[in-house]
Amino acid sequence: MKQNESYEEFIKGIWRDNPVFVQVLGMCPMLAVTNSAVNAIAMGMATFFVLVGSSFLVSSFRNWIPKQVRISCFIIIIATFVTVADYTLLALVPKVHKELGAFIPLIVANCMILGRQEAFSSRYPVRLAVMDAMGMASGFLLALFSLGAIREILGDGALFGIDLFGENFEPWIIMILPPGGFLTLGVILLFFNWFRFKKDEFLADVAAAERGGNG
């Protein structure tokens, strides 16, 4: 039973409540760095680390933090994790750090992270909070990766820097430029809308059929 519950918390972040595609949160960092799959993954991993780490801490100390100063405490905790991630990336992969640049410190301003602390971690026990954070962060990572991969494939004809189409492919440069970020996310959201409409229609049909059967 318990197992099921935490599994449920994990899985909802990836699909039903996906932070990017469904809740449309945390877009500032996500659009700016998704011009290649590698950058997207690096950003996703950094966010994963920050979100899971801060959710763990916030949930562990949730009974000690007074309500009045909770937001300040959350921000201090998040900013600490972001600084740690920033220096770690700078030391380990300076090239990627240079590409991401100022957008790593800006993870702090990702509304998704603070939102999770306020809405979930500060109210639920550690295990559930960590599962929820891992689900949300995986959903975010997945979203970043798909955006980055689409943009790199169309805009550069490559994935992870490996050429896919050969000489004759004329790269669609606009896709790795800023407008491409807006357009790609817009089209993906369209797909999600379409999916939701289809589902609603299907459920309505089922309901109608059931009513018909009963009556």
Next chain:
Amino acid sequence: MDNLAWIFISALLVNNFVLTYFLGLCPFLGVSNSLETSARLGLATTFVMLVTAVCAWVLNTYVLIYAPYLRLICFIVVIASTVQFIEMLIKKLSPALFRAMGIFLPLITTNCAILGLAIFATNRGYGFMEGIVYALGAGIGFTLALVLLAGLREESELSNIPRLMKGTAMNLIIAGVLSMAFMGFAGLFSSA
């Protein structure tokens, strides 16, 4: 002088905060449904950006040269408290001004455009005047993008758009087209 003009135009048009750096997207998509609200939010943001530039300069010059690792936390704490303090001041001194932009101030403080401004200005090693000009350019650029999108959204409310397209997806695509238009400003300075 030339340099200051380049910083201003670069932040205003060529490297517009919203349309090329994707900063401040939450208010950009959330608030931009009416022209008037957008203009007021833009004004408030420009104001907070100016305050931020001053704060960042003070911190960089007097505090962070000794402790560069505290940069992020210092920026957040100092900017948030300064804005709160100024908010109280405005409330006391000019109720009219407070009505115009007061309600937006707390909302803006946690905006990534503000933090982004402080971090970009630091990374580029801007001095006091450069920082102010950069903030002014970024703030007016933000207002410009916001007002443009709001205008387009007000128009699109009246037109017959497929049900599927309504909402964020449509706004993002409009923003993408705007961003493409702004790409035309690239090269303004270097082609001279």
Next chain:
Amino acid sequence: MTSSAQMNAPAPSSLRLVLTLAIAGLISGIAIIGIYESTLPTITANKARELREAVFKVLPGVSEMQQLVYRDGNLVVTEERRKDEQAVYGGYDRDGDFVGYAIPAAGPGFQDTIGLLYGFAPQQKHVLGMEILESRETPGLGDKIYKDAEFVGSFSALSIEPNIVAVKKGAKARPNEIDAITGATISSKAVVRIINEAHAEWSKRLPPAGSEPPLRGTGPAGSGGSP
């Protein structure tokens, strides 16, 4: 829900609020200083190596370098540099003889600031090499200023007096002319202008050719070398 819970709970004293924040700040400070101290050596080494590689690239044949800071009208050999001071890097060959300066420069490009490093031989007044350190030029077009080997390669034995001129591709006739990249004319011209402006500034500051500061330490420098 929150508000009702808040009402029921007794309001904590302000001492407790301040204490909580102070403890949070303290722990966060310790964590940050810890990570900073433990990554600092790697970060410094990475930066030094990057700079070294760039200097060696723009000054072919160089095996030693040292930082030269422009201070009070002179070039001073020092590792220390204040924030408002500008520096160049002197490159020396295996015997410790001076080869040229590696000069950092920056200016507006097509999209954003372009930062670069160029090698300058004062004796011949030649540019020996150029390396883009930082740019956000358009991928596929403007980024050819560092991806196009032909363009980067043309910054060698390039005469810089009276200044470099970017001409249409294939029209290069004089030793101070350089072929611009087709489709990236503005970015190419920006690179040339940045170098020209930096040269105009530094030619007033550099000592007359032949009297460059010698490599620190005596005798031919065999130690150190490239990594």
